Amino acid sequence: MKKKQWQGWGPGEQAEQHYLVQPRALAGGGDVRHVSEFLRASGWRDKSKKGGPLTMESPDRAVRVAYDPYVLPGGWTIHGTADGPGDAWSAHLGQQAPVEIVAGLTDALTRPQSAHAPNVWGPLEEQNWPTRFEGGHYMATSPDGTVWMQYRQGADGEAMWWTGGKDSQGYGWAASFTPNTPMYLVQAFSAELASPEPVMRPRGRVPQSPEIRTWSVSVRPSQLSAWQQARITAARAATWARTSARRTRPRTTARPHTPAVSARTRR
Structure with a gap:
């Protein structure tokens, strides 16, 4: 039997119904490949075992990103190691955390840290999230009350970041960050959390929640593929640029001076 060669999406491709969803x-x-394929294009290694959870490892092996839907409650775990035992950090995000918001943190792992001091609350305040002290914790809540970001003291006295989204029916997710999670990563996460831009979901994958608003859109498969490829191409280009910059960086340390050896005097 001859194998039929796939010819790609042609002019006659059928548009598929998707929905823009807000709040995100x-x-x-959503599709976990939104996170994993960007990391792969940024030079991360896929350490997943066949039939097991997704596991991605940074090029320097200092950070691991895992997604496990096979356990309860399931979800994302990002773990960073460091030289000292007290410097390791981790973040845990529920299974229903939108991949676009998760990518706020994971994408930032692939980029150099900004020279500017991070401000976790800045992106929230820009979107008019009220901030307040509540029960000894500092908290920001979205204008519609469905999403929150909190810096709190745990029962053992240890500080932590706690965030998430939940509707009036209890549907939602939560996430936590250990106190030593790099602040620029938490800020990158909060920027995606507060973004007013809707996200796209295919038909049948939109939660039944009274708090969400949706707009029906018709999308061709080739359009979806092009959007996904643009994100991957951007990751590859950024990785190539950083690698090239390191290779062409001029030497900044002078080589040790070796004095010339004088001719041996004949005795």
Whole structure:
């Protein structure tokens, strides 16, 4: 039997129904490849075992990103190691955390840290999230009350970041960050959390929540593929640029001076 060669999407491709969902925090998990393929294009290694959870490892092996839907409650775990035992950090995000918001943190792992001091609350305040002290914790809540970001003291006295989204029916997710999670990563996460831009979900993957708003859109498969490829191409280009810059960086340390050896005097 001859194998039929796939000819790609042609002019006659059928548009598929998708939905733009807002607020994005209540849009559901989405396609995990939004996170994993960007990391792969940025030079991360896929350490996943066949049939097991997704596991991606940074080029320097200092950070691991895992997604496990096979356990309860399931979800994302990002773990960073460091030289000292007290410097390791981790973040845990529920299974229904939208991949676009998760990518705020994971994409930032692939970029150099900004020279500017991070401000976790800045992106929230820009979107008019009220901030306040509540029960000894500092907290910001979205204008519609469905999403929050909190810096709190745990029962053992240890500080932590706690965030998430939940509708009036209890549907939603939560996430936590250990106190030593790099602040520029938490800020990158909060920027995606507060973004007013809707996210897209295919038909049948939109949560039934009274708090969400949806707009039906018709999308061709080739359009979806092009959008996904643009994100991957951007990751590859950024990785190539950083690698090239390191290779062409001029030497900044002078080589040790070796004095010339004088001719041996004949005795």
